[in-house]
Amino acid sequence: MTAATRKVGVHYDAIYEKHDTGPHHPESANRYRVLRAALEELPEEVIRIPGRRAGVAEVLMVHEAWYHDVVYQDVESFAERLRTGDTAICEESYDVAMEACGAMLAAVDAVMRGDLDSVFCAVRPPGHHATATRGMGFCIFNHVAVAAVHLLRRHGLSRVAILDWDVHHGNGTEEIFIEDPEVLYISLHEKDIYPFTGPATERGRGAGEGFTLNLPLPANSGGEVALAAWDEWITPAIDAFQPEFLLISAGFDAREHDPIGGLRWTDADFAEMTRRCVGHAEKWCGGRLVSMLEGGYNPAGLAAAALAHVAALGRGAG
Ligand SMILES: [Zn+2]
16 A cells, blocks of 8 residues: 555544633643644645434443443533542533544544545543443543444454554553453553553453553653654564454553653654554554543643654555
């Protein structure tokens, strides 16, 4: 597949700015405003796609019904935080989270129809810390997990890989699929930071043994350390699994100058990781790839890294 034949989509919408986390919160509407302004300048061959609102039944493919109701009730009662953890909410947060989840489903459907090869979904709140029963770490619903189950149940796939390069371990995604051999979960993350999960020794449980791959990276390390781990562990794991679809939890908080993350990846590193993902998708998935925004808290840095990511989605694996 050449650069000319990869059809890339992007999803962004001002609706995500309605999730108000309060003043001085790193996961702010402002970070999204800066990103959206950058995405609006993308060349026209990157096709902007609409999202949609997820149905409750779709969210319940991953989350327990009582937890969904907790989110709804906390938002309706004007709580400032979810009662399950450190997630700031406002009166719009339930609706915005349902839109973020639905956007991932719309993106996955567009790629499965063959309309597009890949889509970057710029949504918020992020999702990868949310477990089936608990919102935490700025996350309410786990959108990438809902998209993976949607691919298995609604599209009949049997092998979906999720690659999570957010600087934090995606404890929610791991926990949801820990016993599931149909979902390969791979996480690159900084060692010994929030949420203090994801040791390399954790490889899955039961039928899911061997379908979780954690690659904790030392603080202050640069992209070359991650890329070496990619060669040694990620490429062999993906080749062994032979996924039919590749999802990326694309946080950009491992980027240099992020106020929360302690790694030093550059925009060129994000482009190279994207190029590798496109290579994996072209080898095993018919090119099918959907990425979604997770973290990334230096607004200008987030925008620059996301643009490098989208550009590399279009260039392909070469
Ligand atoms: Zn993060």
